[in-house]
Amino acid sequence: MTRTTIDFGIDLGTTNSAIAMLSGVGAEVIKNNVSSDTTPSAVMLDRRGRLQVGMRAKQRSEDDPDNTCVEFKLRMGTTGRPKEFPAAGRTMTPEEMSAEVLRSLRHDVVQHHGEEIGAAVITVPAAFELSACDATRRAAELAGLPYAPLLQEPTAAASAYGFQTDTDNAFWLVYDIGGGTFDAAVVNVRDGEFTVVNHCGDNYLGGKLLDWAIVEEVLVPAVAAEFRVDDLRRGNPAQRRNMAKLKWAAEAAKIELSRADEAAITVEIADAAGEPRDFIYDLTRAEVERLMEPLIVRSVNLSRKALAESRLGPGDIEKVLLVGGPTLMPYLRERLADPREGLGIALDHSQDPLTVVARGAAIFAGGQRLDAVDAPPPPAASGEYAVELEYRPVGPDIEPFVGGRVAGADTAGCSVEFVNPDAKPPWRSGRVPLAPDGTFTATLWAEKGRANTFEIELTNATGDRRPVTPGTLTYTVGIVETQPPLTHSIGIGLADNEVEWLFRKGTPLPARRRTKLSTTVTVSRGSGDGMIRIPVVEGEHHRADRNRRIGRLEVDAEQVTRDVPEGSDVEMTIAIDESRLVVARAYVPILDEEFEHVLNLQTESVPAADDLARDAAAEKRRLAAVRRRVDEFGDARAAAVLARIDAERIVPDLDAEVDAARVDPDAAAAAARRLLDLRAAVDEAEDELEWPQLVQEAREAVPVLREIVRERGRPGDQPMLEAAEDAVQEAITAHDADLLRQRIDELRLLAMRVLDESGDLAFLAFNELETLQPEMRDREEAGRLVAAGRRAAESGDVDTLRQVNAALGEMLPSPPPPPDPFSTVRRGR
Helix, strand or coil, X not given: CCCCECCEEXXXXXXXXXXXXEECCEEXXXXXXXXXXXXXXXXXXXXXXXXXXXXXXXXXXXXXXXXXXXXXXXXXXXXXCCEEECCCCEEECXXXXXXXXXXXXXXXXXXXXXXXXXXXXXXXCCCCCHHHHHXXXXXXXXXXXXXXXXEEHHHHHHHHHHCCCCCCCEEEEEEEECCCXXXXXXXXXECCEEEEEEEEEECCCCHHXXXXXXXXXXXXXXXXXXXXXCCCCCCCHHHHHHHHHHHHHHHHHHHHCXXXXXEEEEEEEECCCCCXXXXXXXXXXXXXXXXXXXXXXXXXXXXXXXXXXXXXXXXXXXEEEEECHXXXXXXXXXXXXXXXXXXXXXXXXXXXXXXXXXXXXXXHHCCCECCCCCCCCCCCCCXXXXXXEECCCEEXXXXXXXXXXXXXXXXXXXXXXXXXXXXXXXXXXXXXXXXXXXXXXXXXXXXXXXXXXXXXXXECCCCCEECEECCEEEEEXXXXXXXXXXXXXXXXXXXXXXXXXXECCCCEXXXXXXXXXXXXXXXXXXXXXXXXXXXXXXXXXCCHHHCEEEEEEEEECCCCCCCECCCCEEEEEEEECCCCCEEEEEEECXXXXXEECXXXXXXXXCCCHHHHHHHHHHHHHXXXXXXXXXXXXXCHHHHHHHHHHHHCCHHHHHHHHHHHCCCCHHHHHHHHHHHHHHHHHHHHHHHHHHHHHHHHHHXXXXXXXXXXXXXXXXXXXXXXXXXXXXXXXXXXXXXXXXXXXXHHHHHHHHHHHHHHHHXXXXXXXXXXXXHCHHHCCCHHHHHHHHHHHHHHHHHXXXXXXXXXXXXXXXXXXXXXXXXXXXXXXXXXX
């Protein structure tokens, strides 16, 4: 069988993976060699270098955690700290281990269908950063899947739920919680197409968190109460085996509690003397529900945020589509359905939550043509014909359009006809004459509920049938996705810690943007001094360092053919395709050179445990200071932010992941994400506390600037003053603290420019420098300059006073050398 569409979809999951194949208007999940629909995303290497993937590897993780690895998807897109397999003396990166899982799934297809596949649609969380998407693409190539379009998991789920639906003009919410990630996506179904309207997600929110909560808050204390086990915790390398056994048992018991009120846990634990002890514990559903609560709160908050950003409420949503193993928990469903504590929207769990993403990916794959990426077909042999077709394999229309061109022998007088023999009654398009160049267009008729295969009949001028390749075309009526949206805003981090946004969240893909930047450093050819560093960030925060840095573009002194002075222009272009894969180019006009494909998405490493501990301690101190200010002064908005931090257990989760980071790279990646969450939340609380003061500062600065412009300004300053006042009011109306700070700074800059042009700024600056005379390096020379400045001020000699100010400024103590800059570019002129 020669396929014309991809047809295979893969859910490459944190905990489990699955592959499905399009079959008619549904999808068949292909079972693995142990007849299971899903394959654990686990890899093992033994001392002989033999590699195992799947259930056997996962089972070994209980007794031999050093030589097995699970949940490595969470580190996709990061570098450093590869997994070490000491028994085999090898290391593997997350994408290499993901490639082994993909190879295993490809082998399942061979085993069950005898077909080698070189293409498949692979799903990724909608919250995945660009670097993680790029790593998934590399994993696919390593696994022998050179053509592997990436599809967001909520989109795949919506495809499975809605492919053959008759629903029209409705909004759905995809609630997708897997082993390690969470996505909430608002989907609009209209006119046979669906669009992802908005998305919010978290790459480190999933069933894995619940597993570890069971271990650390229930099982570890119970073990400590019964046996003497030294320092039983994730961060202790000596306890890796005990903790792995407890983690395995917690996951199995959690699954069992979806159908029972109690689950028995039996684990063999090594005590302080290394002796095996049988640990027995009856885990109850109530205990798991208590531990699940913070995860549900966080997921509900993200879902509500996705709705609010879409300007929708629960009443606007027809149903919530449940995706992922944790949605089997009765408590989770009860909480989501609750109108006060949850979402209050009808739940749809008609699809298997464990395989719905793989099946949706296969359905999507059925609409992706393989001939669109293959080499052009060879010319037809003498007397034979070949047809190149242009059509959509899947679409909402029952009368789809098809075009094409017939090549080969003389096509003069030829006609093409499409026949659907399985239609009721059989359907024929009638003969469509070919144009002189062999082209044609036709409208077909297709039935809903099945794949429609049309035979292609070519006849010559005398009405004789002639063979043509291909001889058939398949079309299926079904709901399809329009342009996928970008799920995070993408921008350039600037030297002042602001962001030049290139693509805003929700931008339809593919997309391409170009921006002008200006360098803040000099790059001296051959000297090793200076570097053009352009960080690319993903997120929504105004401060560049509060977003995730996903890669950077760097041009150093060894790459330039001449010196690049400070202030040189850089023109940067970034293109993102439907799979969120990136191509970047930077053109430096002074060099007349373009640096292509220089955006390195493999720059972000797993942070060191000591750095995480230091940064986490600093953020907790900030949080404690905010709590004291809220207790002292009171602010409802800031108090609400603190309540959210507590309800989502951000700090306890951060502490647990930081402790575990010393032995677990997955925990280090999770800790880095939680640290960003905490920073952003504390920023928000600080902004709320600072808001009244900022508003007062802005409102006091406006009349001062107004007076300066009135008394010392030029006629052209009045429009700038009015624009600045409007900008301040817009920031106040938007309740945006970062924006208001920026507007206040702009007021100050405008005031300084007016004062400088009027000559008053030189006098004000001299007064300030005079007070700093005791701190200057050469006090004798400084005294002479101050005396000269006083004389110039008395005589009104502005030019001399400016020269004195410049000389005094050079005598101030040198500031400490700046750290390695985050960015060496600013907005272009």
